[in-house]
Each structure stands twice: as C-alpha cells, then as structure tokens.
Amino acid sequence: MVRSSVRGEVPPVEALDVAEAHDAVEAADDVMSHTPRGQDVPGGGGRHGGGRREAGGNGARRPRGRRVLRWTAVVLAVAILGTACAGYLYYQHLNANLKKEPLNIGDAKDRAAESKANAAGQKPLNILLIGSDARNTTENQKLGGAKDTFNTAPRADVQMLVHVSADRTDMSVISMPRDTLLQIPKCTDPDTGKVYAASTSLAMTNDSLGRGGPGCTVATWEKLTDIHIDHFMMVDFSGVVSMADAIGGVPVCVDADIYSHTSSGHGSGLRLKKGITSVKGKQALQWLRTRYGFEDGSDIARTKAQHMYMNSMVRRLRANATLGNPDKLRKLAETATQALTVDEGLGTVAKLYDLSSELKKVPTERITMTTMPWVYSSDGNRVLPRATDAAKLFRLVREDIALDGKDKKKSTKTRTSTDPAAADDRIAVQVQNGTQSGTEAAVTGRAGTIAQLLVGKGFDQAVADTSTLLSEDKTVVRYPSADLEGDAQRVAKALGVPSGLVKKSTDVSGVTLVVGADWRSGTKYTAAEEDDRTPESASALNGADTKACMHVDPDYTW
Incomplete structure (x- = not known):
C-alpha cells in the first residue's frame, strides 16, 4: 500500500x-x-x-x-x-x-499499481468515502426505515473517491451512482473467511459492501478505474447524524419549498423552506438521502445534492472559528471516532489528524466535485459507466491531472518500469483487432498486419489472435503482472504508442496489443493529442461555489 x-x-x-x-x-x-x-x-x-x-x-x-x-x-x-x-x-x-477493517479484500493480482511520485518525491492520496445503509442497530433501523431489512447485508449507497494531488494544490472527487451496474471482483470476508466469487453478470455497485465489507468496495473501484486507493473511511446513518450535530449544522439551498414524501410512503421526509437552511442531525441525513423531490427524482440528482452538502461542510469547517474551542473539538473528536470505520492504515487519531492536515492544504476553490459519466442501462432503471467519458475521467485522476483545468501537468510524462524488459525476440506478444467502433465495422486482418510489423521489428514471438474482435477507442498494450510491465513498455515504445496507453489488466494472460479504432490503417502509429479537459458529462461543481442550489420538483412543493 x-x-x-x-x-x-x-x-x-x-x-x-x-x-x-x-x-x-x-x-x-x-x-x-x-x-x-x-x-x-x-x-x-x-x-x-x-x-x-x-x-x-x-x-x-x-x-x-x-x-x-x-x-x-x-x-x-x-x-x-x-x-x-x-x-x-x-x-x-x-x-x-475507531472501527478498523482491511483496506482491500480482493485478489492481490487485481490491485491497481501504486501511484508514482512526482519530481519532488511527493505522492498523491486516494481515499474512498463510503456511506453505509446498514440497519445493524436500533438507531440505524429507526433512521433508515425498511424494518424488514434489519441486520441484513449492508450496501454502499454513497461512494466518493477523493483524490488529493501529489503537490497538495488541488482535490478531485468522483461519485459513483449507487445504481451503477458493473462486475464485482472476487472478495474474501476477513472475519469469516467466506469467499465471494467474482460476479458473472453485472451487479449493482452498492452490493459490494455486503461481500465481506468495505475492502470489497475498494477492490471494486480499483478494478474499474485502475486507480490505487490508499485509504477508506466509512460512516453509517447514525454517524452522519452525530457528525452533523457536532459540526453545528451545514448550510444547504433549495429553490422552492420541498417535502420529500409520496402518498405511498416513499421519500426521505426532508421538509425545508425555499432558500438556505442549516441542516443537522436527522435533517442532514434526510438531505443526503433525498431522491424524491430533487430535480428528476433520480440517483444522479441525489449525488448532486451530496456534492453541495460536502462542499458546504468543508467551507463551514474551515471558516468556523468556534471549532478552536477545546470542548467543541473534544466533542467532534469523540463523535468522529465513534462514527468512522477506517482501514488499518488510518487506525489512530494521530494518523487521521495528519491526513486532515494534508487535506487542509488544498484551497477550497481548487476542490472539484464530479459524478462518474453514465448512460442508462437497457431497462432504464440502472446506469452504466459512459465508456469514453468515464475512462477519461479515471485517467485524469490516475495521472494526477486537476479536474478544474488550472494546473499545467500533462499526461504525456513517461513512466518507466522498474522491471527491465527481456530481449525483443523473447517477448511474447498477442495482437488483437479492436478497430470496431459504434459507427464503423472492424478492419479485416488488422491484427495480422500489426503482428507482422512487430516480427519485422525483431519481436519474433508476436502472433495475431484472429478469434477475437474488440472495440477499443485507442490502441492499448495490456499486461497482467508487474514482471511483464517492462516487456509491455518495450512493445509500446517500438510502435510509438505512448506509455500512458500501457495498462495493467487481469483480463489478459500475457503482453497483449489491441489495435484500436485510432489505428485503422498504415503501419505507423500516430498518437492523438490528449485532451485533458474534464468531460462535461461529469457535471463538475467547484468547492467555492456558494450559489449552488438544488432544483425542486414542482410535485414535491408545499
């Protein structure tokens, strides 16, 4: 780690x-x-x-x-x-x-590569924030409702990846909607030893928490994003309530009176007047859980409301001088440590304090909240990652590029493996055809053409896989484990493929070159200039935006 x-x-x-x-x-x-x-x-x-x-x-x-x-x-x-x-x-x-759990309970081979240090020797920090809907106590049952779910497997209804840049000048946050469908990796419960096999079909991401604990949610994020996660922090319903009380309330805004309640009993029960209200206790939890009443009533709208709450909470904590009061600080420390479940690397107050010191270095105006770009699933009730935009957002975070567009870091920097490459004629390379796209059919024989190109460059063990047709926007070189990273980088260099397109993947068994839709013809690869702008579909919200206000569905006003 x-x-x-x-x-x-x-x-x-x-x-x-x-x-x-x-x-x-x-x-x-x-x-x-x-x-x-x-x-x-x-x-x-x-x-x-x-x-x-x-x-x-x-x-x-x-x-x-x-x-x-x-x-x-x-x-x-x-x-x-x-x-x-x-x-x-x-x-x-x-x-x-403090309650402590293992950081990652997936297979070690599935772990994302550790973040690399910058020229000054600094490393970025990636922390996964998890909101649990566990009904494992009387208080959580009362706050969460749904009496028939008491003490059942918890779900990770809130998931936010917080990325703090290596130089601590900016912070990027990616929320994943709880209804996102994806494949959950194999996880092993650290308490019982029970092994949960990798899902063979798409499952809701919030189910990951019930498959052995927060370490499985971390493993799921790493498999999807290829971002190495350093820590996690998890809070349940009662923890949200107690933390909001200890802070003294968080200002939120609605553009009309709202009552989140339906005739059939659905809704969070949130009831606010138009304008700004400082919510705390149960009301803060209601805000974070409200879906019926905000915008289109979707989980996406709820995520937007959560971003507004988080930004406002950060601004309040930084501006509230009363937290310098020893009694208030003691209460906040008591409440926070009782509310949090953390990984073992954050298992002491001293470590949490030092982490908070790192987070405080980032100016509020350099905090960017985003939602993972998504598309509706075929049934319209769930969402899937929007392939190109989501991959781009994950790349920006992985390469420590600020989502607010205000830094000068570029994604073209070369990352050299510590594992030396074998001789070219001893590197086995499988070449696959990924030239198929949503608008164009695959180019016939493309894998064979590039395999022969590699043989001509001295890679005698390059072969074409003609049994597989893929769809890849960009040409990519994949490798399964660290001992083959150097070989994969050598293949990429020989073809002129940028090092940023060399990726670790457990979906391959050896060095694998996928010829993408960006290389449909010719034998010379020309890399397209990287666009480091945050996708509009990520719905970015700046941490210093004090005018953000949730739109209320007219059907839920009073």
Missing part, C-alpha cells in the same frame, strides 16, 4: 506534557535539597557540619517560604503528570473508538 504522509506516533502534546512533568519533578527535588553555595546548613556545624539543632533552640527554622515553594513544585509536578496520563488515556480511548 502507498504510504501516505500520515504518521502513527503518539501526539506530540503527550511527549511535551511528560517532559514538563519531568522538569517539574527535578525542580521540586532541587528545592528540597538546594543550599546556596558557601553557606552552612541551618543547624549544622559548617557546610559539612554535623548535628541538627532542635526546634525552639537557637538554630534557625527552615524558612516558611521555602516549604511553600517545595510543596507547590511537588503539587505542580503531580498535576502535570496527571494531565499527561489523562491525555494519554483519552488518546487511547479515542483510538479504541
């Missing part, structure tokens, strides 16, 4: 308290034993004198001021030590609040 900038040490404040206590103890000891140089000890016979004078005799009594100072120092030392111990115990208490 990519190591982020978080650390796992006991907070510095504890070390400071112990040091102060140590100094106070030494001070007390000095006070009790100190005698000015060159002076006799009272009652003694010179500096090294003998007998002690009795009280009431002619000898001097120990000054009262010195006894007061001595006991003050002792009390101070005990108080500081007590504070340090209390602080340490409270720190351990907060750590114990």
Whole structure:
C-alpha cells in the first residue's frame, strides 16, 4: 500500500506534557535539597557540619517560604503528570473508538499499481468515502426505515473517491451512482473467511459492501478505474447524524419549498423552506438521502445534492472559528471516532489528524466535485459507466491531472518500469483487432498486419489472435503482472504508442496489443493529442461555489 504522509506516533502534546512533568519533578527535588553555595546548613556545624539543632533552640527554622515553594513544585509536578496520563488515556480511548477493517479484500493480482511520485518525491492520496445503509442497530433501523431489512447485508449507497494531488494544490472527487451496474471482483470476508466469487453478470455497485465489507468496495473501484486507493473511511446513518450535530449544522439551498414524501410512503421526509437552511442531525441525513423531490427524482440528482452538502461542510469547517474551542473539538473528536470505520492504515487519531492536515492544504476553490459519466442501462432503471467519458475521467485522476483545468501537468510524462524488459525476440506478444467502433465495422486482418510489423521489428514471438474482435477507442498494450510491465513498455515504445496507453489488466494472460479504432490503417502509429479537459458529462461543481442550489420538483412543493 502507498504510504501516505500520515504518521502513527503518539501526539506530540503527550511527549511535551511528560517532559514538563519531568522538569517539574527535578525542580521540586532541587528545592528540597538546594543550599546556596558557601553557606552552612541551618543547624549544622559548617557546610559539612554535623548535628541538627532542635526546634525552639537557637538554630534557625527552615524558612516558611521555602516549604511553600517545595510543596507547590511537588503539587505542580503531580498535576502535570496527571494531565499527561489523562491525555494519554483519552488518546487511547479515542483510538479504541475507531472501527478498523482491511483496506482491500480482493485478489492481490487485481490491485491497481501504486501511484508514482512526482519530481519532488511527493505522492498523491486516494481515499474512498463510503456511506453505509446498514440497519445493524436500533438507531440505524429507526433512521433508515425498511424494518424488514434489519441486520441484513449492508450496501454502499454513497461512494466518493477523493483524490488529493501529489503537490497538495488541488482535490478531485468522483461519485459513483449507487445504481451503477458493473462486475464485482472476487472478495474474501476477513472475519469469516467466506469467499465471494467474482460476479458473472453485472451487479449493482452498492452490493459490494455486503461481500465481506468495505475492502470489497475498494477492490471494486480499483478494478474499474485502475486507480490505487490508499485509504477508506466509512460512516453509517447514525454517524452522519452525530457528525452533523457536532459540526453545528451545514448550510444547504433549495429553490422552492420541498417535502420529500409520496402518498405511498416513499421519500426521505426532508421538509425545508425555499432558500438556505442549516441542516443537522436527522435533517442532514434526510438531505443526503433525498431522491424524491430533487430535480428528476433520480440517483444522479441525489449525488448532486451530496456534492453541495460536502462542499458546504468543508467551507463551514474551515471558516468556523468556534471549532478552536477545546470542548467543541473534544466533542467532534469523540463523535468522529465513534462514527468512522477506517482501514488499518488510518487506525489512530494521530494518523487521521495528519491526513486532515494534508487535506487542509488544498484551497477550497481548487476542490472539484464530479459524478462518474453514465448512460442508462437497457431497462432504464440502472446506469452504466459512459465508456469514453468515464475512462477519461479515471485517467485524469490516475495521472494526477486537476479536474478544474488550472494546473499545467500533462499526461504525456513517461513512466518507466522498474522491471527491465527481456530481449525483443523473447517477448511474447498477442495482437488483437479492436478497430470496431459504434459507427464503423472492424478492419479485416488488422491484427495480422500489426503482428507482422512487430516480427519485422525483431519481436519474433508476436502472433495475431484472429478469434477475437474488440472495440477499443485507442490502441492499448495490456499486461497482467508487474514482471511483464517492462516487456509491455518495450512493445509500446517500438510502435510509438505512448506509455500512458500501457495498462495493467487481469483480463489478459500475457503482453497483449489491441489495435484500436485510432489505428485503422498504415503501419505507423500516430498518437492523438490528449485532451485533458474534464468531460462535461461529469457535471463538475467547484468547492467555492456558494450559489449552488438544488432544483425542486414542482410535485414535491408545499
């Protein structure tokens, strides 16, 4: 796993308290034993004198001021030590609040490659935020409704991938609609050992959480996006409510009075007046769950409302000076640690604090919220990733390119494998025809033509796979494991294919070249100039947009 900038040490404040206590103890000891140089000890016979004078005799009594100072120092030392111990115990208490689960419970071979460091040695951070609809407690059942689902497998109804750039100048967020259909990989429950086989047909992405826990949702994202995920944070219904209360409310906006309720009992129950309202507690949860009443009543509209809430929450946390109040901070820390389930790499308060410090470096105006580009499935009730646009959005995040278009990073940078390539004549390459597109039929014999081109360049083991016709927008070189990455890059270089089109994939068993629709003729590959603009279908929303307001369906006004 990519190591982020978080650390796992006991907070510095504890070390400071112990040091102060140590100094106070030494001070007390000095006070009790100190005698000015060159002076006799009272009652003694010179500096090294003998007998002690009795009280009431002619000898001097120990000054009262010195006894007061001595006991003050002792009390101070005990108080500081007590504070340090209390602080340490409270720190351990907060750590114990956190629930921890494995980061990724899919097959290790399916894991996305770790993010690469930039020229300054910095690495991006990818954190998956998961909202669980678990009805595993009385409170969650009451908040979530649906009494017949008590203690059934939870679903990941909210999924947001947060990408923080390597240089910490921008943040990109991708939400995946909960009704997205895709293939869920094989996952193994870390508690029971139960193995969930990879789905053989398309399944709703929110089902991933019930297949062994959040680690399966992480595995599903990595398989779909090829983005390496460093951490996850998961919260349930009651956690959302308690967090919203601890923050003190989050301002949201609707363009008309809204009541999310149908005659048949559907709806979140959200009831707000037109304009801006600060929602907290149960009302905050209702906002995040509302579908009936927002725009077209789809899950896409709900995702948009969630983006508005997240942006507003970030702005409030950064602007709210009252959170500098120790009591409020203590309440927020208590609430957050009780509400969160995290991966083991974020399993202490110190690590969460350091992660928050990294997140705070990003200016609000450089936060971009997006929704994975989608199309309706054949039945119109679910959605699928919009192939070209979704792949582009995932590439931008994978290559650390800001979604707001304000940075100067380019996707053409070369990434060299640490695994050296074999000699050209020993690299086995399978060539497939992917020239078929939605508007054009495949070019006959294309795989054979390019296979012969490779043989002519010295790749004697290149062969054409004439049994498979694919549809690929761009020519791509795929490889199954790290030990073949160098070979795949060598093939790409020989053909003039950019390194960004060399991709790890568990769908192939060896180095595989798919000749795409961008190379339908000729023997010289010319790479199209990359367009690094965020697709319009991603519905980008800037974190500093304070005018965003949800449109209310007229059928749900009051």
